[in-house]
Amino acid sequence: MPETARSASARTPERRYGNRPTMKDVAARAGVGLKTVSRVVNGEAGVSPDTERRVQESISALGFRRNDSARILRKGRTASIGLVLEDLADPFYAPLSRAVEEVARAHGALLINGSSAEDPGREQELVLALCARRVDGLVIVPASDDHRYLEPEIAAGVATVFVDRPPGHIDADLVLADSFAGARDGVSHLIAHGHRRIGFIGDRPGIHTAHERLRGYRAAMSEAGLPVAEGWLAPGATDPGRVRADAERMLEGPERVTALFAGNNRVTVTLVRVLAELDRPVALVGFDDFELADLLSPAVTVIAQDPAQLGRAAAELLFRRLEGVDDPPRRMTHPTRLIARGSGELPPSD
Amino acid sequence: MPETARSASARTPERRYGNRPTMKDVAARAGVGLKTVSRVVNGEAGVSPDTERRVQESISALGFRRNDSARILRKGRTASIGLVLEDLADPFYAPLSRAVEEVARAHGALLINGSSAEDPGREQELVLALCARRVDGLVIVPASDDHRYLEPEIAAGVATVFVDRPPGHIDADLVLADSFAGARDGVSHLIAHGHRRIGFIGDRPGIHTAHERLRGYRAAMSEAGLPVAEGWLAPGATDPGRVRADAERMLEGPERVTALFAGNNRVTVTLVRVLAELDRPVALVGFDDFELADLLSPAVTVIAQDPAQLGRAAAELLFRRLEGVDDPPRRMTHPTRLIARGSGELPPSD
DNA sequence: GTGAAAGCGCTAACAC
DNA sequence: GTGTTAGCGCTTTCAC
Numbered sequence: 001m002p003e004t005a006r007s008a009s010a011r012t013p014e015r016r017y018g019n020r021p022t023m024k025d026v027a028a029r030a031g032v033g034l035k036t037v038s039r040v041v042n043g044e045a046g047v048s049p050d051t052e053r054r055v056q057e058s059i060s061a062l063g064f065r066r067n068d069s070a071r072i073l074r075k076g077r078t079a080s081i082g083l084v085l086e087d088l089a090d091p092f093y094a095p096l097s098r099a100v101e102e103v104a105r106a107h108g109a110l111l112i113n114g115s116s117a118e119d120p121g122r123e124q125e126l127v128l129a130l131c132a133r134r135v136d137g138l139v140i141v142p143a144s145d146d147h148r149y150l151e152p153e154i155a156a157g158v159a160t161v162f163v164d165r166p167p168g169h170i171d172a173d174l175v176l177a178d179s180f181a182g183a184r185d186g187v188s189h190l191i192a193h194g195h196r197r198i199g200f201i202g203d204r205p206g207i208h209t210a211h212e213r214l215r216g217y218r219a220a221m222s223e224a225g226l227p228v229a230e231g232w233l234a235p236g237a238t239d240p241g242r243v244r245a246d247a248e249r250m251l252e253g254p255e256r257v258t259a260l261f262a263g264n265n266r267v268t269v270t271l272v273r274v275l276a277e278l279d280r281p282v283a284l285v286g287f288d289d290f291e292l293a294d295l296l297s298p299a300v301t302v303i304a305q306d307p308a309q310l311g312r313a314a315a316e317l318l319f320r321r322l323e324g325v326d327d328p329p330r331r332m333t334h335p336t337r338l339i340a341r342g343s344g345e346l347p348p349s350d
Numbered sequence: 351m352p353e354t355a356r357s358a359s360a361r362t363p364e365r366r367y368g369n370r371p372t373m374k375d376v377a378a379r380a381g382v383g384l385k386t387v388s389r390v391v392n393g394e395a396g397v398s399p400d401t402e403r404r405v406q407e408s409i410s411a412l413g414f415r416r417n418d419s420a421r422i423l424r425k426g427r428t429a430s431i432g433l434v435l436e437d438l439a440d441p442f443y444a445p446l447s448r449a450v451e452e453v454a455r456a457h458g459a460l461l462i463n464g465s466s467a468e469d470p471g472r473e474q475e476l477v478l479a480l481c482a483r484r485v486d487g488l489v490i491v492p493a494s495d496d497h498r499y500l501e502p503e504i505a506a507g508v509a510t511v512f513v514d515r516p517p518g519h520i521d522a523d524l525v526l527a528d529s530f531a532g533a534r535d536g537v538s539h540l541i542a543h544g545h546r547r548i549g550f551i552g553d554r555p556g557i558h559t560a561h562e563r564l565r566g567y568r569a570a571m572s573e574a575g576l577p578v579a580e581g582w583l584a585p586g587a588t589d590p591g592r593v594r595a596d597a598e599r600m601l602e603g604p605e606r607v608t609a610l611f612a613g614n615n616r617v618t619v620t621l622v623r624v625l626a627e628l629d630r631p632v633a634l635v636g637f638d639d640f641e642l643a644d645l646l647s648p649a650v651t652v653i654a655q656d657p658a659q660l661g662r663a664a665a666e667l668l669f670r671r672l673e674g675v676d677d678p679p680r681r682m683t684h685p686t687r688l689i690a691r692g693s694g695e696l697p698p699s700d
Numbered sequence: 701g702t703g704a705a706a707g708c709g710c711t712a713a714c715a716c
Numbered sequence: 717g718t719g720t721t722a723g724c725g726c727t728t729t730c731a732c
Contacts, residue, residue: 020506022709033719038711046717063502068482069423070709073724078419080462089448089658091441091641098439101465110479112430112462115451129460132418152413156370272645291441292642295622308439372725383703388727396701420725424708702732708725715720 021062030058041066072134080104081318082130083113084123085141085164092265092288092307093141096163099311100139107319109136120144131158137318139311142167145206159321163314165208166331173321174331175314177305179209179287182336183216184223186285186303187261189338191224194348195259195283198232199250201243201271202263205235213263213287229255235263243270251282258348259283265290272296285344287336294341301344304337371412380408391416422484430454431668432480433463434473435491435514442615442638442657443491446513449661450489457669459486470494481508487668489661492517495556509671513664515558523671524681525664527655529559529637532686533566534573536635536653537611539688541574544698545609545633548582549600551593551621552613555585563613563637579605585613593620601632608698609633615640622646635694637686644691651694654687 023037030037032051039047040055047055058064072078083100085093101111112130116123123143127150130138137159140147145168154160154172161173190198200217203210214235221228231253234246247270250257260275260282262268268286275282281298289304313332338344373387380387382401389397390405397405408414422428433450435443447463454461462480466473473493477500480488487509490497495518504510504522511523540548550567553560564585571578582605584596597620600607610625610632612618618636625632631648639654663682688694 024709027719034709035711035719036717039718042711048717051717063506065478065482065503065506067423067484067709068479069419069428069484070724071711073417073419073423073709073726074711076724087448088438088451089444091444094439094441094444098437098465101438101463105464110462110483111464112460113451114455114461115448128415129418132415133460134417134419153415156413156415269642272642276645290641292619292622292640292646295626296642296645297647374725377703384725385703385727386701389702392727398701401701417725420708421727422708423710423725424727426708704729704731706727706729708727710724712723713721716718 020067021064022067023064026055026058026062026064029062030054078134078136079108080110080112080133080135081137081139081315082127082133082135083111083139084116084126084130085113086118086143087115088113089115091290094307096141096307096311099308100315103312103315103319107322116141116143118143120146124149128153136322137161139163139314139318140167141165142208144168147172159318161314161318161321163310171329173314173317173329175310175317175334176332177209177310177334178336179212180216180219182287182303182305182338183213183261183263184220185216185336185338186287186301186344187217187220188224189301189340189344190259190261190283190285191220191226193259193283193345195257196226196348197229197255197257198226198259198261199234199247199257200232200261200263201234201246201250201267203235203238203267210235210263217261231255232257238264238266238270240270240273243267244274247271247274251278257282258350259285259344259346262286264288268300268302272300280349281346282349283344283346285338289339293339296343298343298346299341301341302339304339305334310334370417371414372417373414376405376408376412376414379412380404428484428486429458430460430462430483430485431487431489431665432477432483432485433461433489434466434476434480435463436466436468436493438463438465441640444657446491446657446661449658450665453662453665453669457672466491466493468493470496474499478503486672487511489513489664489668490517491515492558494518497522509668511664511668511671513660521679523664523667523679525660525667525684526682527559527660527684528686529562530566530569532637532653532655532688533563533611533613534570535566535686535688536637536651536694537567537570538574539651539690539694540609540611540633540635541570541576543609543633543695545607546576546698547579547605547607548576548609548611549584549597549607550582550611550613551584551596551600551617553585553588553617560585560613567611581605582607588614588616588620590620590623593617594624597621597624601628607632608700609635609694609696612636614638618650618652622650630699631696632699633694633696635688639689643689646693648693648696649691651691652689654689655684660684 027034027037104111114126131153141164147167147170163175265288285301287303289302293300377384377387451461464476481503491514497517497520513525615638635651637653639652643650
């Protein structure tokens with residue numbers, strides 16, 4: 001039984017890419033050589049108009065589309081970068097992700113991304129899967145605190161930029177917001193408005209930004225010569241139940257706080273809910289800006305950072321590396337900005 | 351001049367994947383055949399413990415990681431799917447995207463995604479780039495209204511599911527929310543609370559959901575026997591400037607509306623701002639739920655759809671196709687839910 | 701148990 | 717202008 005070029009031989013998997021035509025098929029149909037088709041497909045010079053026409057006709061008749069997997073294998077560059085972060089749907093990370101995508105697009109690269117769900121194992125699994133795909137570079141918001149697993153990859157040439165949180169146990173490019181200064185400014189703002197007992201509700205202290213923000217809180221209190229009671233500190237998971245419980249605890253008793261500082265956007269939103277149920281005003285400053293913060297009553301005073309700017313900076317640094325810039329790892333810190341809207345300017349209620 | 355296996359010959363690009371070791375290198379170092387390394391890397395049976403140990407040692411010494419580009423080329427499946435939508439950072443699409451990612455992960459696939467920015471040309475460019483990468487399947491939120499460009503791809507076996515909006519001029523799987531019924535319910539709700547002059551501010555009418563929601567508005571008005579003045583309809587771009595101008599126009603004059611229906615989340619947010627500046631109460635119902643809607647005053651009544659559910663349904667349908675289910679294209683419609691919070695229950699102000 | 705050889709679809713190099 | 721050849725790094729087949 002005779003076999004045509006495309007018939008399923010014993011060596012061919014049952015359905016390869018749905019049995020799509022290849023350049024060879026296009027060449028055969030157009031009666032030209034393989035390389036001529038390649039030239040046409042890639043818009044290279046040196047093909048006569050007539051030949052080009054025949055090849056084009058053949059391409060559309062067969063529904064040919066170049067297989068970039070093969071191209072990638074041959075060229076050694078995938079024109080894609082990987083992005084791994086905690087949660088693509090988080091209102092803080094979504095704009096960051098979008099900014100990375102825009103920069104990638106400007107450089108002709110696609111974006112492969114994944115959410116680590118704050119799970120170090122999942123982060124590593126995703127990152128290594130991306131390395132196996134030979135992405136040209138990686139932008140990572142760490143969930144893990146040990147990135148030594150990346151050492152062979154970086155050594156092998158995978159450009160890597162960390163953003164929002166520093167990597168653990170390795171030296172690499174890094175783009176951060178100034179969490180320490182931001183938190184210090186926010187807490188100083190509350191102190192300037194007369195508060196002396198201020199609660200801090202933040203994220204788990206293992207997370208770098210959470211740690212820095214707590215440090216900023218302590219610095220502001222200390223600079224003002226104010227004591228900090230143990231009960232005013234509540235680092236931990238940012239689920240509403242925990243945040244609510246800690247807030248309610250701080251808001252009662254003789255040592256009760258007159259103001260709260262929220263360590264991130266999710267904490268802030270939960271605190272807004274808790275405070276809305278209260279019969280007395282409690283001042284609030286939150287880290288991270290969020291939509292509609294200005295329409296709540298009182299409008300919420302925040303320490304704003306620009307996630308899109310962080311993403312853009314990280315991606316641009318990455319592509320600079322891919323273009324061959326080979327300085328030692330760079331650490332960029334972006335300033336934060338206090339936006340006073342009302343909740344942070346409330347006076348103490350006693 | 352003698353050449354080792356990995357030295358840069360004239361035929362080798364200067365830096366291929368940063369010159370990473372291949373299975374061949376691992377095999378040479380371990381003193382085994384190529385296929386044996388392949389067996390170890392893929393956890394296949396039939397390798398003696400001793401050989402396996404030697405290969406493993408060789409793998410970690412060289413920092414070998416399997417090149418999935420080559421694997422993909424050979425196997426014909428990329429274990430990746432593409433997602434194209436309007437804007438990854440939009441609070442409606444971000445959870446949809448995350449849901450698609452989770453389903454992909456459950457099926458061992460990576461997600462490559464891109465934002466079309468509501469630009470048909472960019473949608474097509476992205477989709478075709480994903481096809482060239484031979485993604486196994488596509489989830490698309492259309493920006494374009496003509497998807498005939500996808501016909502050869504679908505014919506060639508790229509599974510495709512549309513979500514949120516139907517494809518143009520082709521028949522394909524589709525997951526929608528019930529925009530028509532949702533809008534009709536929302537407007538009926540306003541009518542039930544005494545309103546007779548209701549404005550509709552929506553998205554551009556070329557967008558399917560916008561069209562359906564306008565149809566729902568008309569149906570509700572018509573069912574109640576209410577006339578619709580031309581000035582009460584304002585489809586168009588959803589930028590705050592346009593929405594504000596149209597709202598302000600509707601809110602003055604003798605025929606002024608006492609209630610507004612917002613066609614999507616962005617319009618709703620802008621209208622909340624406009625109405626907050628007003629000296630009289632105007633009722634508002636918005637399509638799409640949004641965070642903090644319950645904390646505004648008045649809290650905002652919405653027609654809620656579940657974007658994560660839409661994404662999950664679309665991705666699950668896609669993987670069912672990839673597993674070989676071959677029914678005719680399916681169209682799934684998810685119901686919406688009215689959440690009364692206050693703004694939609696305000697009585698007419700005159 | 702192990703390995704040699706073929707080939708996935710493309711691009712690079714070089715000959716014609 | 718155009719075609720031929722080699723080979724990217726892997727998996728498949730089949731022989732040992």
